[in-house]
Amino acid sequence: MLKEFTLSEAQQFGRAIGIGAVDAAFQMDEQSFRTFYDRTARPLWSYLYRTCGNAALADDLMQESYFRFIRARFPEMNQDYMKNYLFRIATNLMRDHWRHGKVEPSGLTTPEEAEHLPAAAGEHGEQTFQLRSDVMNVMQGLKPRERELLWLAYVEGSSHREIAETIGLKEQSIRSLLFRARNKLATLMRRRGLGAGPA
Secondary structure: OOOOOOHHHHHHHHHHOOOOOOHHHOOOOHHHHHHHHHHHHHHHHHHHHHHHOOHHHHHHHHHHHHHHHHHOOOOOOOHHHHHHHHHHHHHHHHHHHHHOOOOOOOOOOOHHHHOOOOOOOOOOHHHHHHHHHHHHHHHOOOOHHHHHHHHHHHOOOOOHHHHHHHHOOOHHHHHHHHHHHHHHHHHHHHHOOOOOOOO
16 A cells, blocks of 8 residues: 655654754645645656565655655646656656665565555456566566656656656657667567567
8 A cells, every 4th residue: 555645744754864944945735745646646656666676665765755856946837847857856866776886676576565556456356466567577677767768658658858857868869768678678578478568
């Protein structure tokens, strides 16, 4: 079950990591934050989890992403831009985590991590879970940036411009990078007997 995060918890988080007077730094009130959080929490956690392959790390990165987001000084922006900005913060935090010598997780879905995944309904629930697990494990055969690209493009439906802004690349390079990542994923899926992969 996805854990909720409130402004009160963000204040406690700020004090815990040694940032004082966080109340005055927040750029959103509780209601605005709640609305934004409800809209973005599940997609953000899924993006982090599918990219890093570790539920506990996804939880930690998500919490810090929201904390940094609500402390950021930015001009008024629409909801889509706010979401892209949040995803950019999360992407940078994930890269910082890897850059500081921390080993990337194996990507194998453990029973504890499976509890975070949306439940599959109906008689095909077990097969659906197995397929999700297989696809997740195949995704771990990709580089982190390839996972980021595929998730943002085909799950979040981000435009090439939005992807470029989120992961810090030039917009002109996104099409070819996506093409290569998609072909690599399709090859890995075929090797595992999971069909032809994405079209």
